[in-house]
Amino acid sequence: MNSNSDFLVLFLAPVREFLEDDSVSEILINGASQIYVERRGKLELTSAKFAGEAQLMAAAANIAKSVDRILDERHPDLDARLPDGSRVHATIPPISRCGTIISIRKFKKDILTLDKLESFSSIPHEGALLLNAIVKLRKNTIVSGGTSSGKTSVLNAMSGLIPEKDRILVLEDASELQLQQKHCVYFETRKPDKNGEGEFSIRDLVIASLRLRPDRLVIGEIRGKEALDLLQAMNTGHSGSMSTIHANSPIDALRRMETCALMSGVELPLSAVRMQVASAINCLVHTMRLPDGSRKVVDISEVLPLENGDYKTSKLMEWKTKSISPDGTVCGAFRLCNRPSFAGEAQIMGIELPQYS
Numbered sequence: 001m002n003s004n005s006d007f008l009v010l011f012l013a014p015v016r017e018f019l020e021d022d023s024v025s026e027i028l029i030n031g032a033s034q035i036y037v038e039r040r041g042k043l044e045l046t047s048a049k050f051a052g053e054a055q056l057m058a059a060a061a062n063i064a065k066s067v068d069r070i071l072d073e074r075h076p077d078l079d080a081r082l083p084d085g086s087r088v089h090a091t092i093p094p095i096s097r098c099g100t101i102i103s104i105r106k107f108k109k110d111i112l113t114l115d116k117l118e119s120f121s122s123i124p125h126e127g128a129l130l131l132n133a134i135v136k137l138r139k140n141t142i143v144s145g146g147t148s149s150g151k152t153s154v155l156n157a158m159s160g161l162i163p164e165k166d167r168i169l170v171l172e173d174a175s176e177l178q179l180q181q182k183h184c185v186y187f188e189t190r191k192p193d194k195n196g197e198g199e200f201s202i203r204d205l206v207i208a209s210l211r212l213r214p215d216r217l218v219i220g221e222i223r224g225k226e227a228l229d230l231l232q233a234m235n236t237g238h239s240g241s242m243s244t245i246h247a248n249s250p251i252d253a254l255r256r257m258e259t260c261a262l263m264s265g266v267e268l269p270l271s272a273v274r275m276q277v278a279s280a281i282n283c284l285v286h287t288m289r290l291p292d293g294s295r296k297v298v299d300i301s302e303v304l305p306l307e308n309g310d311y312k313t314s315k316l317m318e319w320k321t322k323s324i325s326p327d328g329t330v331c332g333a334f335r336l337c338n339r340p341s342f343a344g345e346a347q348i349m350g351i352e353l354p355q356y357s
């Protein structure tokens, strides 16, 4: 952490060692006397404690103050970022029933590239080749998965495959992505201030960004109404855009996009929204955190045209878990499934694809 965060570190003293320990990825404070950390994908209960609820509440209030927000009975929930880029979420009683709850997701200093994901067996070489073709052929892609399944990391790794010649606009709620290209322009949303004014949402950013001549839009996460604007952008020539969404399966990701688009308030029949989703999104990449704490790309699928009004996908690659040993180790294998419909396109462009039998 840097010097202007000294006062926060002071208030967060009981968890300071974890803030400074690079092997810790998350710190979960459940009231003053129960603190868990995550290391290598696994949660550990620590012996660290805050002196009491008042001290913990003071830490939360100071985090809120550092970002000019209020955390009190009327505003019991806070999303913020520490000066080092770590993301913090705080919730206080009576919303939380066991004292002040703070979760800190540490800012990752080293970027997970596709090569690194391959070396961790998070994706096989064939999967990496598929992702490369998907990005190079400008397929619009959504990375889906549960909380902390590795969506943002995969999005970041995929963004590394975007050619240098493209102008990339990065839109995020809280800045996490670190692209390697030179021609990248970063935007971040702004929360409403104490008076509830001045909000600039992801949706506002999507609309604004379209006037800034993007070759590619990279959006941190789709959570709401902005889905419709993104779908329209993807359908009107902004191909090769990518984002993430919280979902339990690839098909669920399409349904979530649909639900989010319907939240926009624009009167559109469901069938029209479905058609937009199915034509805007070309590929789905699904991530999962397995019981042994490892994260994997468990599915890469293509989106096909609607069939009888419902979504249809074609699986290109999948991970199949075969067994889970008593110590939690997961045994399984990746396997290639259907040949991509863009195989011909890839061949013309000289892009290598895995060998499909």
Ligand SMILES: Nc1ncnc2c1ncn2[C@@H]1O[C@H](COP(=O)(O)OP(=O)(O)O)[C@@H](O)[C@H]1O
Pocket (backbone or CB within 6 Å): 025, 026, 108, 112, 117, 120, 122, 145, 146, 147, 148, 149, 150, 151, 152, 153, 154, 294, 295, 296
């Ligand atoms: N393949 C991976 N192997 C090891 N750690 C990973 C992997 N992918 C992500 N992580 C770590 O897991 C945590 C959550 O990852 P993140 O990409 O932010 O998940 P999500 O966006 O799904 O919430 C981060 O600390 C990240 O560094």
Ligand SMILES: [Mg+2]
Pocket (backbone or CB within 6 Å): 151, 152, 153, 221, 244
């Ligand atoms: Mg994320």
